[in-house]
Amino acid sequence: MTFSDSEGAHSTGTRFYDGRSAAAHAVTLRWSDAFLSIDGEAGELAVWPRARLVVGEPDPEGRVALSCKGEPGRVSTDPATLPAQIIxxxxxxxxxxxxxxxxxxxxxxxxxxxxxxxxxxxxxVPRSAENQLGEMVEAVVVGKHKVCRGEEGQRALEQLEARLAHAAGIAQPVHLEVVDRKMINALTLPGARMVIMRGLIERVGNADQLAGVMAHETGHIARRDPMVALFRGAGIGVISATLGINLGFADVSSLAGRLVGLSYSRDMERLADANGVAYLQASGLRSDGLAGFLR
The missing domain is CATH 1.20.5 (Single alpha-helices involved in coiled-coils or other helix-helix interfaces)
Structure with a gap:
């Protein structure tokens, strides 16, 4: 009788009860294509045809009982010792x-x-760490682009944003930069920072539309959406490495690229729209500017 090595020997606390006494024999099960050989310490105790094997239900410990039709005795073993074909x-x-x-x-x-x-x-994330991250990311985002420094225009934008931030309950001043780029866009960065592109200012039809866009971005700042999006998109490992002990040595360029490339979820955008309208109304400004700009 030849036994296949592929279904070799198993011994995981397997016990054989011969049906003639209450003694439990520690055994090893050896499987061939047609037979199960039950081997004890002294040699072969029984050989059962696989076609006549009966597999019982697992007991509370997860062990199963094997028996053979027409043969005395039973085997108690772990299901892992059974070939897949007879489970x-x-x-x-x-x-x-x-x-x-x-x-x-x-x-x-x-x-x-x-x-x-x-x-x-x-x-x-502590505010201090977020502010430091925002400062570093802004330096990368702005990069070599010229920052618009018109005192009168900058002062007007800062005063407008101060009113919106107050309505939003933002405790710290919002740092605002206007970058000399044709892109029609505005960004919010960690640490209450907003970057407005020159192309956006040139495209808006009036001051109310610009205020609407800024109110929307203020909504993202109030809910710390840049940090939430960064956690979601860049991964906790990246964030922890960036905000950890080695903050100053992190790959901020890579992180800034991730942040600029991230998009807010629909819920974030919807809340920013709704909150932005509320900030405009609380500031005594027209609340239809954003809708007019998007149209």
Whole structure:
């Protein structure tokens, strides 16, 4: 009788009860294509045809009982010692259900990490660290571009933003820069920072539309959306490395590129719109400027 090495010997606390006494024999199971050999310390104790094997239900400890039709005795063993071909379908279904549950739990954890954890992580970042990060990122974003320094225009923008920030309940002053770029855009950065491109100022039809855009961006600042988006898009490892002990040695250029390339979620944008309208109204300004600009 030849036994296949591919289904070799197993001994994981397997016990054989011969049916004639109450003694439990420590055994090793050896499987061939047609037979199961039950080997004890003194030699072979029984040989059962695989076609006549019966696999019982797992007991509370997860062990199963093997028996053979027409033969005395039974074997108590771990299901892992059984070849896949003889595991009953009901046990396989439980196995698949177990993996299904693992998958469900993994999806729930992924939801928490992707949707909930970024907001929690952003809230835990100290303001001082966020301000330092914002300062470094702004230096990279602005880069070699010329910053518009018209005193009168800068003062008007800062006064407008101060009114919006007050309405938004932002405690620290919003740092505002106008960059000499044709791009029609405005950015919010960590640490209550706003960057407005010259192209945006040239494109708006009137002051109310510019105020509407700034109010929208102020909504992102008030909710710390840049940090939330950074946690969500760049990963917690990148953020922790950036905001950790070695803050000054982090790859800020890479992080700035990630931040500029990130997009806010629909919920973030919707809240920024709604809050921006509220800030405009609280500041005594027209609230239809943003809608007019987008049209």
């Amino acid at each position: 009953p379908r009901r046990m396989k279904r439980r196995h698949y259900l177990g993996w299904l549950m693992v998958g469900v739990v993994a999806l729930v954890l992924a939801f928490v990490l992707v949707v909930r954890l970024p907001a929690v992580g952003a809230a835990l």
